[in-house]
Structures are given as structure tokens and as C-alpha cells.
Amino acid sequence: MSTADEYKAQGNKHFAAKEFDQAIEFFTKAIEASETPNHVLYSNRSGSYLSLKNFKNALEDAEECVKINGTWAKGYNRVAAAHFGLGNFDDAKQSYTKALELDPTNAMAKEGLKSVENAVASRNAKPDLGLGGMFSDPNLITNLRNNPKTAEYMNDPALVQKLLNFQSNPQATNPTELLGDPRLMQIMAVMMGLDLNMPDPEASVPTPSSSSQPEEVKAEEPKAAPKVEEPVKKEEPIVSEAKDVEMEEPEEEQPESDHKAEADAAKAQGNTLYKQRKFDEAIEYYEKAWNLHKDITYLNNRAAAEYEKGDFDAAIKSCEQAIDQARDLRADYKIVAKSFARLGNTYLKKDDLHNAVKYFDKSLTEHRNADILNKLRSTQREIKIREANAYIDPEKAEEARLQGKEYFSKGDWPNAVKAYTEMVKRDPEDARGYSNRAAALAKLLSFPDAVEDCNKAIEKDPTFIRAYIRKANAQLAMKEYTHVMETLTEAREKDLALGEGKNVNEIDQLYNKAASQRFQAIEGETPEQTMDRVSRDPEIVAILQDPVMQGILGQARENPAALQDHMRNPEVSKKINMLIAAGVIRTR
Incomplete structure (x- = not known):
């Protein structure tokens, strides 16, 4: 030179x-x-x-x-x-x-x-x-x-x-x-x-x-x-x-257009062979087309054939050559985008996700395409999933749990949350991590986040009664009384279904507390006004108008002990507790 x-x-x-x-x-x-x-x-x-x-x-x-x-x-x-x-x-x-x-x-x-x-x-x-x-x-x-x-x-x-x-x-x-x-x-x-x-x-x-x-x-x-x-x-x-900087000799000295028709014919033959899955022969024709006329479409096609053949390294080189030549040849940005997209697909096939994301992103920079955008997002999600899975370690999760427990007992709620978060990352299938973090979040008055963590714990283990109780407590703090009762009703059914019922008393006490707060007197309200308001509550009215409940209540008036037998029915128990909380049924 x-x-x-x-x-x-x-x-x-x-x-x-x-x-x-x-x-x-x-x-x-x-x-x-x-x-x-x-x-x-x-x-x-x-x-x-x-x-x-x-x-x-x-x-x-x-x-x-x-x-x-x-x-x-x-x-x-x-x-x-x-x-x-x-x-x-x-x-x-x-x-x-x-x-x-x-x-x-x-x-x-x-x-x-x-x-x-x-x-x-x-x-x-x-x-x-x-x-x-x-x-x-x-x-x-x-x-x-x-x-x-x-x-x-x-x-x-x-x-x-x-x-x-x-x-x-x-x-x-x-x-x-x-x-x-x-x-x-x-x-x-x-x-x-x-x-x-x-x-x-x-x-x-x-x-x-x-x-x-x-x-x-x-x-x-x-x-x-x-x-x-x-x-x-x-x-x-x-x-x-000004991008018209001549990297090669002027067109007059290299009249490439004279061979355009011949190059397109070679490309067409290559396409025919490609459809017949004769990839080696197709590659030869795409190479011939490129040598006759410089059009990166021929390189893109060659890369596609190499990709289908399974020669991913060759496909990468073809795409890189196409991208390198694109600017000098003033290639359309959509064609350049295809080169980058094919590079991304090839790296994806090689399970090199980070390079796949890199080239999908470059493709979108050249031309916005919905399919490539979906591939980019899907690959990014897969990277996060793999990184999370690589981080899983049950032994370290247990260490984080014990550390969180220590912080919790000392009243250091922020560090307890941090430790339990580490536990969740190390073992995302352990429901205890979410439940324990919910308890710490509740101490920090972050009740919506506590409810969300409890939902995750219940999702991981539907029989984890403690998660239901913690969720109900957080809902009660937010005065979501109806949600509290729904959560506790579900918890009571799960607890009885397990054949233990060891948490029933705690569940019922919390249920009554929520119901009591729901129907408690408003400031300045007389007992008569309170009872009148409660008696017009749609849920109370529905219970009192239920023929079955009317029969049970009538029987209870004659034999109060019979009410305990009816309480074994979860649905009846829920309605009776609602009436007790509203003051319709008075207990000694």
C-alpha cells in the first residue's frame, strides 16, 4: 500500500x-x-x-x-x-x-x-x-x-x-x-x-x-x-x-452494475437450492452472486444457508462482512437490520444470550421490527431467569434466614428485610422467606408489600397457615375488613382440612376483631343508631333472611348448646361469627 x-x-x-x-x-x-x-x-x-x-x-x-x-x-x-x-x-x-x-x-x-x-x-x-x-x-x-x-x-x-x-x-x-x-x-x-x-x-x-x-x-x-x-x-x-467517502475506487473504474443481472440469477438459483435444503450448493451460488456484484443481500442469504447448515461460526462471519460492507455500499437500513438480526439469531442458537441481546438491539436501532423486539425481550428475560437460577443455594438461604431472624429479634427491621430478601433470592421456592419478610415489612408499616409477600408465600405453599394470618393482619391494619374476613375464612378451611385445626382459635379471634372493628360505633353515634346502621348492612340482612340461618337461630333460642354443633360447619360458623361481631347475637 x-x-x-x-x-x-x-x-x-x-x-x-x-x-x-x-x-x-x-x-x-x-x-x-x-x-x-x-x-x-x-x-x-x-x-x-x-x-x-x-x-x-x-x-x-x-x-x-x-x-x-x-x-x-x-x-x-x-x-x-x-x-x-x-x-x-x-x-x-x-x-x-x-x-x-x-x-x-x-x-x-x-x-x-x-x-x-x-x-x-x-x-x-x-x-x-x-x-x-x-x-x-x-x-x-x-x-x-x-x-x-x-x-x-x-x-x-x-x-x-x-x-x-x-x-x-x-x-x-x-x-x-x-x-x-x-x-x-x-x-x-x-x-x-x-x-x-x-x-x-x-x-x-x-x-x-x-x-x-x-x-x-x-x-x-x-x-x-x-x-x-x-x-x-x-x-x-x-x-x-458527506458519508459518501470513497473507500474504494470510483464506480467508473469498477462497473459493477454490468454484472447485476448475472448476480441476481445466481442468487435466484441459490434460493431454489436453499428451499431444497441443499445448503452447500446454495452457499456456492450466493458466493458467486457476491463476487459478481456487491450487494449485502447476497451475504445475508449466504449467512442464512450457513445457519441452517449448522455452521454458526461461518454465518457470524458472513453477517459481520455484510455489516462491514453495508455503509460503503449504501445499503438500505432495513437490510442492515436483517444482518444484525441474523447475527442475534445465530448467537441465540449458540446459547450466547448476551451477544444475542447485543445484536438484536443493534438491529432495532437500524429498523424497528416487532418480531425482533419480542426476541430481544424474551432473551433478556431468559438471562434474568438464568442469573437467578445460578444464584440459588439452599444452604446460603438458610444462613440468610437465621441472620434475618436475629435482626428481627433485635428490632432491626430494615436489615431483617434485607436478609430475608437474600433468602428469597437464594431459595425462591421456600415460602418461609416471603412470609418472614412480610412480618418485617409489616413492622415498617409497609402493609401492601407485606400482603404481596404473603400472597407469594401462599402461592408457594397453600397450606402455610401462618402466611394467611400475617396477610390478614396486614389487611386489618389497612382497614380492609371484608378482605380480612375472606382471608381468615380460607385459612380456617385450610387448617381444618389439614386435620389439625391448631390455628382455628387464633383465626377466629382475629376474625372477630376484624368484624368488631367493622361494626363498632362511629364517634358520636348512640347504641340505637349503631344497631340501626348495622341492621341495614347488606351482608347482615342477607344472613338474617337466609331460611337455613333463620332455622338455626330459632333452634339456638330454645337450645343455645345446639349452636356449637352448627359452628362445625365452616359456612355457618362464618355467618354466626359475623352476627356476633355485629351484635345481633350476644354471648356471655
Whole structure:
């Protein structure tokens, strides 16, 4: 590799990293080291200047590019983009037109031409043709100094003063004075992007130094220069236009399009073989298509065949090659997204979940796709599950339980919660961890979290009566009386079903407490008012109207001891306890 080529490679590298100042430095060295003038190097440096919005220098390099090679359409795209940035719409239009004459299929020239036409139409739609906004630009004088067509005029202090006067007070300026000065006419034409083909009234004035600092000229320009070489996201139009950095020789020297039809035919044959599951033969045809014409679709297809064949390492290399070539080939972002997605799928097949997530995410950055998004989320969930499973250790869970118990006994509730959380992580199937943490959370008055932990404990072990009782206590603290009674009723049934019933007394006491609080007198309420309110409670009314309960209550009046027998029925017991709590049934 020659020294010029080495400098060029360095420039390309810095350009890809958006380090445009360094890119300019290396392209300049490449130009100086080149034995013969190289139009690609000037094009690359022009693109770097465009990225920095240094349109004046970008134009100089672009014009040098087409001077060296006047048959290269991309060079005229460069010239057009620089003129567009300077607000020279007519010149930009001429250069885009020239590019299309050389290459009628040049998509970026077509798109650039439309951008120019839209900018002109937008300007002409304004009553003052946009001049008001142009003259209000605080950088007006600086921009005019940087435009080759008006730079000389800015050396006349009197003319500059006229412009400043008009800028500060347009109403006080005599229009005849403005229109009578051909230089001002030329200035306004430049600001409007027009070419009046007027002779320079001060042609004898020497050309200003090209070392003057360039700034962006806002002559009713759109927010950025038009895209010249590839469609990209709108938020970076200047940079994206300048992405046309030639990493290889110009298209005229490598007429790849001549083999496009032959390459597509090879691809079609490869697709046929792929469907027949003849993957080795399909790979050969995709490789042939790639060698004939550089289109990363062929690489993506080759990677798909390698994936189905089970050669995952080869598939990864093919995808990486496709991604590496994509920017140079100006590939559509959707196709690039497929390359990243296939990489993610391949790593997923290799059970390398972290790399799969990495490339699924990159694919979504290029193009949003619902299937890839679902795969990304599914893979992320699987990573969390595996990490959690890898953390499981029953012995360490027991250590955390004992530590939590020690903190709890000392009244150190926060550290108890922390220890029990560690127990849950180490053994998520042990219901005790959730129940114990619920007890500590209740001490911290975090009752909703305590209820949630109790629900998890019950889910892990439906016969864990202590979890029901702790849940009921937390619900009682939140005055959710109906929920308390439902929880305790379920706990009582479970306890009796186990054949032990050792927790029944505690459950009934808590039930009665909840019921009592539910029906207790409101402040300022007389006993008669309380009884009247309770008697209208829908649940109490339903119990009293139940024919079965009417019979039981009638029997109890004659034989109070019979009520104890009926209490063995869980449903009857629930209703009788409700009536006792409401004061309908009084006990001694």
C-alpha cells in the first residue's frame, strides 16, 4: 500500500468515527503524497468539510474534484451540496442536473434536485421572497464574506454599512438606493439562490484570501444541505450527505452494475437450492452472486444457508462482512437490520444470550421490527431467569434466614428485610422467606408489600397457615375488613382440612376483631343508631333472611348448646361469627 493510500485509509477511519477535523488532516496528507491528482481524495475532503458545514472549502475541493475527473457524477453531487449549503440554489440545480446527465440513475442527484426545488418553492411562497428573514440573520455579513460571489463586496465599508442599516431599520432605508446599487442586487440574488450572470462591478479588486474562517450561510436555506449519496435520518443531513467517502475506487473504474443481472440469477438459483435444503450448493451460488456484484443481500442469504447448515461460526462471519460492507455500499437500513438480526439469531442458537441481546438491539436501532423486539425481550428475560437460577443455594438461604431472624429479634427491621430478601433470592421456592419478610415489612408499616409477600408465600405453599394470618393482619391494619374476613375464612378451611385445626382459635379471634372493628360505633353515634346502621348492612340482612340461618337461630333460642354443633360447619360458623361481631347475637 502506498503512502497516499495509507493516509486515505486513516482519513476514512476518522470520517467513519465522525472525527472530521482529523479526516481532513489525513486526506490533505494523502493529496500531498499522491503522485498524480486524485479526484476521490478531493471528494473525500470535500465531504469532510460539508460535515463541518464549511461550505466554502467544500466547494473548492468539489470543484477541484470535477476538474480532475469531469465524467464522475459524484463529484458534481459534491459541488451541488456545497452550493446548496451556501444558498446558491441555481448553481446547485445546475450541478445536480450535470450529475444526472452523466448518470441518469443517480438517486442522490435526483433527491438533491428535489431538495433544491423544495427550498426555492418555500422561499417563493413568502410575500417578500424570504428576504426579510435573510436580512434578519445575525450572521449576514459573515456569511456574505464567506460566499465567493459576494466576498469582494464586503471589503467596501460603505456597502457593509448600508446592509447593516437596512438590517437594523428596514423602514428607514430608501428602496431606490438599494435597488440602484448593482452590487446589492447581486447580494440579494445570492441570498435567494439565483444567478443573475451580472458582471462584477469591481472586477479589479483582488480575490480575498481563502483562509477566511467559513461559517454557515443562512440564505433561506433548509435546515441542512440535501442528501447527496445516501438516504439517512433527517437529524444529520449534512453528515449523512458527506458519508459518501470513497473507500474504494470510483464506480467508473469498477462497473459493477454490468454484472447485476448475472448476480441476481445466481442468487435466484441459490434460493431454489436453499428451499431444497441443499445448503452447500446454495452457499456456492450466493458466493458467486457476491463476487459478481456487491450487494449485502447476497451475504445475508449466504449467512442464512450457513445457519441452517449448522455452521454458526461461518454465518457470524458472513453477517459481520455484510455489516462491514453495508455503509460503503449504501445499503438500505432495513437490510442492515436483517444482518444484525441474523447475527442475534445465530448467537441465540449458540446459547450466547448476551451477544444475542447485543445484536438484536443493534438491529432495532437500524429498523424497528416487532418480531425482533419480542426476541430481544424474551432473551433478556431468559438471562434474568438464568442469573437467578445460578444464584440459588439452599444452604446460603438458610444462613440468610437465621441472620434475618436475629435482626428481627433485635428490632432491626430494615436489615431483617434485607436478609430475608437474600433468602428469597437464594431459595425462591421456600415460602418461609416471603412470609418472614412480610412480618418485617409489616413492622415498617409497609402493609401492601407485606400482603404481596404473603400472597407469594401462599402461592408457594397453600397450606402455610401462618402466611394467611400475617396477610390478614396486614389487611386489618389497612382497614380492609371484608378482605380480612375472606382471608381468615380460607385459612380456617385450610387448617381444618389439614386435620389439625391448631390455628382455628387464633383465626377466629382475629376474625372477630376484624368484624368488631367493622361494626363498632362511629364517634358520636348512640347504641340505637349503631344497631340501626348495622341492621341495614347488606351482608347482615342477607344472613338474617337466609331460611337455613333463620332455622338455626330459632333452634339456638330454645337450645343455645345446639349452636356449637352448627359452628362445625365452616359456612355457618362464618355467618354466626359475623352476627356476633355485629351484635345481633350476644354471648356471655
